[in-house]
Amino acid sequence: MSDMLAPGAVIGILGGGQLGRMLSVAAARLGFTTHIYEPGANPPAGQVADRVTTAAYDDEAALRAFADSVDVITYEFENIPTEALDLLEAHRPIRPGREALRVSQDRLTEKSFLRDLGLNTAPFADVTDLDSLKAAIDAIGTPAILKTRRFGYDGKGQARLRAPEDAEAALADMAGAPAILEGFVEFSHEVSIIAARGLDGQVACFDPGENVHRDGILHTTTVPARLSPSQRTDAVLLAANILNALDYVGVMGVELFVTPQGLIVNEIAPRVHNSGHWTQNGCAVDQFEQHIRAVAGWPLGDGRRHVDVVMENLIGDDMERVPDLARQSDVAIHLYGKAEVKAGRKMGHFNRIIRDR
Amino acid sequence: MSDMLAPGAVIGILGGGQLGRMLSVAAARLGFTTHIYEPGANPPAGQVADRVTTAAYDDEAALRAFADSVDVITYEFENIPTEALDLLEAHRPIRPGREALRVSQDRLTEKSFLRDLGLNTAPFADVTDLDSLKAAIDAIGTPAILKTRRFGYDGKGQARLRAPEDAEAALADMAGAPAILEGFVEFSHEVSIIAARGLDGQVACFDPGENVHRDGILHTTTVPARLSPSQRTDAVLLAANILNALDYVGVMGVELFVTPQGLIVNEIAPRVHNSGHWTQNGCAVDQFEQHIRAVAGWPLGDGRRHVDVVMENLIGDDMERVPDLARQSDVAIHLYGKAEVKAGRKMGHFNRIIRDR
CATH class of the missing domain: 3.30.470.20 (ATP-grasp fold, B domain)
Structure with missing residues (x-):
């Protein structure tokens, strides 16, 4: 496979948490070195990486230097700012590619994508205000769960609706962020x-x-x-x-x-x-x-x-x-x-x- | 166990080759960080270590700073100069301890130690010159193998004697280093x-x-x-x-x-x-x-x-x-x-x- 990166190549990893850390160890096992890009100081991944850049995702000079120092770029989390990705992608391949990020960064886009593929998902509806939330409740019923479309993980940015009366409180929890109502699924x-x-x-x-x-x-x-x-x-x-x-x-x-x-x-x-x-x-x-x-x-x-x-x-x-x-x-x-x-x-x-x- | 080093502690590793590299990854898995001490530039272990000191084993300031930065010291190879160990040990525990290094750094000491424990070894004899080599050949016979007492690994510093006539050539291969003659063992x-x-x-x-x-x-x-x-x-x-x-x-x-x-x-x-x-x-x-x-x-x-x-x-x-x-x-x-x-x-x-x- 002529596309195989040879041992000695540098893998750039966006994000320095535990996933970046374990990716870094795995890369080393194949003879690669890693360069971690992480805004927070002393990232866990930095302890087992060859190189760390501590810089924000809007630091264009740091992003450019990072891209120039690596052979390919990957990431440990999906919520990377679009502008940073645009800049990086102009220099080096980003894998997985932008389409996967675009789809998974937004719960509504993701659910629509899955439905369009013919896959089963929980019932869902776009929520932009109280009227659309009420319409969504009419269509989906309760109990249901209201989630921000973006930046949610490990149960954060979510509010449960036990009954239609919970609508206003749940919407307030979203703090004005675009949201999606998801119906509950009976699963074993x-x-x-x-x-x-x-x-x-x-x-x-x-x-x-x-x-x-x-x-x-x-x-x-x-x-x-x-x-x-x-x-x-x-x-x-x-x-x-x-x-x-x-x-x-x-x-x-x-x-x-x-x-x-x-x-x-x-x-x-x-x-x-x-x-x-x-x-x-x-x-x-x-x-x-x-x-x-x-x-x-x-x-x-x-x-x-x-x-x-x-x-x-x-x-x-x-x-x-x-x-x-x-x-x-x-x-x-x-x-x-x-x-x-x-x-x-x-x-x-x-x-x-x-x-x- | 009150002696347990807590995650976050620093393990110092003497030697930055592949063994130090894999030790470093294992230490990270338990939440430790590692500091590698290695005279050679760009050691393999450095790619997955939190910190690397590039310095010789006679650099007392570097050794002292290294010791002060770690909680315990270990090593990936046995031929560490005694003076370096003396200095390091005054600051931090070295594990495995000095006795193991003393015994294993010298083939004659090692063989004697094993024999004194009642364990079986190949027949062996101390060789300091041609006379003692000839006496050793008389006692052990040929084929046999002459090895330097110190600093041998992966077959280096060794010479085979197929017959007693090979004595002088084998001794020349030792380049004046103290040696040990070992008899061959018939093993499956x-x-x-x-x-x-x-x-x-x-x-x-x-x-x-x-x-x-x-x-x-x-x-x-x-x-x-x-x-x-x-x-x-x-x-x-x-x-x-x-x-x-x-x-x-x-x-x-x-x-x-x-x-x-x-x-x-x-x-x-x-x-x-x-x-x-x-x-x-x-x-x-x-x-x-x-x-x-x-x-x-x-x-x-x-x-x-x-x-x-x-x-x-x-x-x-x-x-x-x-x-x-x-x-x-x-x-x-x-x-x-x-x-x-x-x-x-x-x-x-x-x-x-x-x-x-």
Whole structure:
């Protein structure tokens, strides 16, 4: 493959959090060095990267110097300002590409995109004011959930409507931001599929994992997920459908609700995903290396799992569990090097290898 | 365990090669940052370390500043100058400790130490000049191998004697360095055991691996090794014997010859070891993390293997195999980020996961 970046090339990563950190380690494993671009000081990814630029996303000189110093640019989060992307893209390829970012940066665009692909989503409607919210409630019913169209993650920027009377309070929570009303879906459990697409269009999926959330944040992912063979096939096909439609290059996380009527797409994330961390201890090529392989034009790993895994996040004070976890067999601890423990902050995770099922 | 270094602490690593690199990644996984001390410019470990000092081992100011910046000091190679160790040890703990370095820096001291522990070694004799070499040949016979007592690795500083007449030429190869004559051992195969001992004296061993060398350099390690249950027990017991005798803290590689008369200790290395690289893809806690756990006063991982693995080194031009290896299932590639490919240079390795045996 002539498009393969050779070892020694530099991967630029926008964002210096734990995902950038684990991408950086994976890139090093393939002989690449990494350059992290992050506005915040002392980013976790910087501890394992060759180079760090601390600068804002509107610092044009810093962006330009960053782009000039790398061979390809990727990112650990989807909410990168458009102007920064425009400037960077003029210098170096950005992978995954702009279309994936455009779609996933806006919940309304994303849901419409998925529906237009023929995939099932929760019922949704555009909300710009109280009138459109009331119309949306009439169409979708309650309970429902109002979400900002942009910049939401881990349950932030969301308000639940138990009944139509909650409309005004929920709208106030949006603080004037454009929003989307989503109906609730009756589902038995949530799974996610971590899918990758190479520069040559090849698609590879890891085994779907089953997710449990607590307080709106991922708590555990268990692999294998409870899925019938046909559900498993559906999950792979719909993920491939999404990636192909976006001419996607890299790893994407696709969250799915499992219902008696089939799989419903909850959301997509154009990046490595918390629910794919189990691959670090379950596969020869983990999601981070898979992403780096894709953006570097390498062949993808095949995603085969050689052991069952339960991943559990360490949030805030869960860090106090680390000494006990370190004593347990078959537990692989992954900490993020964050200086300060805060409530609700993802501090690390661990993968428990399951031998006897 | 009150001796446990908390995440956020700094591990100092002497040596910036591939072992320091993989130690650095393992330390980051436990939330530590690393500071590499290395005389050579642009060390591979520096690409994934928080901090690098480029300075010689006789630069007292640099050594002092390095020691002051870290919480504990470890190393990736055993031939660190004594004066540097003296200075560093006055500031911070060095783990594994000085006794292990004293013993392993000198082949004669090492062999004597092992014999005094009641372990089997190849026959050996001190060689200081032609007379003592001739006496050694009389006692040990030929074929035999003459080795410098210090600074030998990967077959360097060695000369074979096929017959007594080779004595003078072999001695000339030593270039005046103190040497040791070792007799050949009839063995069926070589195995190595990667053993660890914690700050609390706990010992844990990984499963022994079977080694094949080419041109004096490790070629492959296969796990599990061909060993009877009693040989396996012997290997663990003798490794524990060595570690306990040295009040050792950290990971040690112990190379063993398998003979009909039992196991013979070939050599010990007071550090992580090339023959332990398979643990990266076979165990929840690999040898690098195991070493960091020990030097940081953490509980050891138990070393259990969840899958069979064959590790193969990528030497020099083997780098050309990488694109093909990247296409193969169940192959985990680990490259070292070395800028220049040289004949005989270790550029990386790969672990092949074996499912059906």
